[in-house]
Every structure is written in C-alpha cells, then in structure tokens.
Amino acid sequence: MSPDEEWPTLELIRAAVDRFTAQMPGWAPTAAYGVTLVPPDEDTSWSFPVVNVGWLHRLPALVLGMVTGRRTGTGTYELAPADLQRAVDLLSPAEAALMYQHPNLLAWRTMLERIESGENGRIVAVFVDSLDDEASSTYDAVFRAQIARGESSELYA
DSSP states (O other): OOTTOOOOSHHHHHHHHHHHHHTSTTOOOOSEEEEEEEOSSTTSOOOOSOOEETTTTHHHHHHHHHHHOOOSSOEEEEEOHHHHHHHHHHHGGGGGOTTBOOHHHHHHHHHHHHHHTTOOOEEEEEEESOTTSOOSSHHHHHHHHHHHTTOOOOOBO
C-alpha cells in the first residue's frame, strides 16, 4: 500500500476488504468491537468513544484484527501506540470515501494525540463475537454496557 493510496468509492473499499481478508485466513466478522484509552487509575470514568455494532465499519474491524492478530472469537487485546498507529495507517485511504463518516479513525487519532501529549493510559481493543458470549474482561463488560444503553456509531455523513 502506497502512502498516497486512496479509496474514494465503495468498490475500492470492498477491494481493500477483500485484499485484507485474503491476508487473514480464518477471519470472521464481529458482532461488535471498539477501542479505548483506559486511564492509569481505572477508577477514573472512561468509555469507548466509538461503539461499532453489527456490520457497520467492517473495514476498521478487519484492520484492527490484522494489528491484534484476532481472527475469530470474543477477546480483549492491549495495543501499543505503534500498533494503533499501524491501524490508522492501514485505514487512512478510506477517508477519501466522503460518503462515510470515519469515527474510528477520528477516535484512534485522538487517542494517539493524547498519548503523544503525555497522557498515560493503556489502549484496549475489544472484539465481541456474539452478544450472547461471556464478557472477556472488565473492559468488555464496560463495552457491552454501552451497547445495552443503545450507544453505537453511524455510518453515513
């Protein structure tokens, strides 16, 4: 992928999904996923800035799977800032598709900016294979509580 690559059309985004899926044998889409920056003092209030439920935002889920190694199943993953930056780099060409909002890119970049400005915390990604699964961690439980409250991201601008 070249640094100036862009995917302004649905066809080019689908082609990227196909290309990335081919690199991830066994990849299964998630029922829900999200990424958050957890403060060092977990008693401090925090939440997932973007709650992806269902088929919305499949490409960011796939990119996150490439970075974390997740192919299937419910799980919680800790990411280094470099991992999240890699996800941003892989997903950035999709910004050319102006018919979509890009809440994941915005949230991920904001997390990286907060870390770069000296804020401490851990980047955590949660994948939920089925909403009927047991939560994989306390982070997953927080994420599912947001889903239960009806929080979810939008696809179109």
